[in-house]
Amino acid sequence: MRDAFSRALVSAAEKDERIVLLTGDHGYALFDEFRARVPAQYINAGVAEQNMVGVAAGLAKAGYKPVVYGLSSFVPIRVLEYLKLDVCYEKLPVLIVGDGAGFVYSILGVSHQSAEDVASVRALPNVTILSPADAWEMQASMAYALTSGSPIYMRMGKADLGPVHRGIVTLREGALLGLRAGAARLAIIGTGSMVHAALDIGEEFDASVFSAPFLKPLSTDQVVRICEDSDHVVVLEEHSIYGGLGSAIAEIAGWLAPTRILRVGVEDRFSATCGSYRHLLSEHGLDEASIRSRIRRFIQ
């Protein structure tokens, strides 16, 4: 998925010199190709994320299309107010890429883990939030983001889990992507890294499975249809259960199509231990065995 990100970025930047990449001194190896092919469009803004977002806003006001790259703990969290005032308020075409979202940096501890980025950005007007699940969704997300002409936050989580789609996907604003049609009146909606688990688990329960590459906006009509076609809806995300995809689905359901919804995500707590990515998922009850067990109890 990171290769797809890099390919899409390099390809777009070669065709459009207005695309400039700003990084807060992050992206080791990720931008080698970019720096080799379009060095003049690469700006290392140093370990100074607030200024980086303000500079990006200035560049965008003057006609550039900045891509701001950082770790999601810092961009957008540390710079949230800069994103709000400098970028979103003026609807500037700035693509914010938050890498390493969720528990990717499991061994580095809480400073580098982020389960609050979507909740924080969702409350800002004028911004679209993307959360690609695999290389195919990344390719489509980048195509969407670099032509949207408005603020985008793209959340990039665990990126080496392999594909969930078989080929090219087309994004329609706010639409969820159907991955599996099940016979049970159970729908599982995942986003980003958790779509893989959604697919695996969907098989066991013969559930309908969806990926949500858009976290904002979300197609209200589509969510209503899913809720009406289901007795139970499960939402999986490597993010807090407050303010993320689960909340967004529940908000729509509660308003227009009440159904039972299980939000599986980070339960209002920080990580307590260090370890591998899989260890952190287990600590937070986001490993497949824990999720399966919760779903069994949920649908009983």
Add this chain to the structure above:
Amino acid sequence: MRFDVRALRRTVLDMAYAGKTGHIACAFSLIELLAVLYRSHLSYDPKDPMNADRDYLVLSKGHGVMAQYACLAEIGWISPGDLGRYCSDGTRLTGLADPHVPGVEASTGSLGHGLSVAVGLAMAAKRRGTGQRAFAVIGDGELNEGAIWEALLFAAHFRLDNLIVLVDENGFQAMGRTEEVMRLGDLPAKFSEFGFDAADADGHDEDAIDDALHRFSQRPNGKPKALVAHTVKGKGVSFMENDNRWHYTRLTSEAYERAKSELAGVYPR
């Protein structure tokens, strides 16, 4: 356009009285800086505030915005009616700088934002070789913000010599003297140390400001510029000068009349 500083202060006073707002002294300290910029240094099209070839002026110290509104009204980008309805229900001129007002480049009520935006604008002009300049007016209290120092490092590193930072050094911030709240030290020396071409001047001496800015424009030396302007908070009205209450205080009708009488006539230049 004359940008007569006494007339500009009268406009600010009238706005503050009509809008029942504070921040009068914060606007008064930067009147001369803005007057000189709009009169002699900024390139802009009076008919089109969004002209793509314009020089940029970012008022990073957004709480001084009444001073900028007064200048924008003189250019004609804000109507006298807008000024008279300042801060009243349903109007567009807010009490802090807002980029939806023609001629205002950034949302800077929250401090530490405008300089970075100006740096981005300067960088864009530099990359394109357009010759446009970006001016950023920042407050001395605003120098408490870490992002300011991030922006200064960035501007010097990328050799943005088309960036001109003007510091309204009035010696006060919201809760007291900068010396008491957060000591700033020798600002020209600090800017020099950060890689800027730095100078200082009496921020109420229009000729001195003008000279300093002209000298900057004759030095495309790869260094961004900084003019530390020594100013007086509340300048122009005797009972407001160096009295920090006028950061907040609203005008009574009596204070309004007293100030108005002090600001009558044209400033003898």
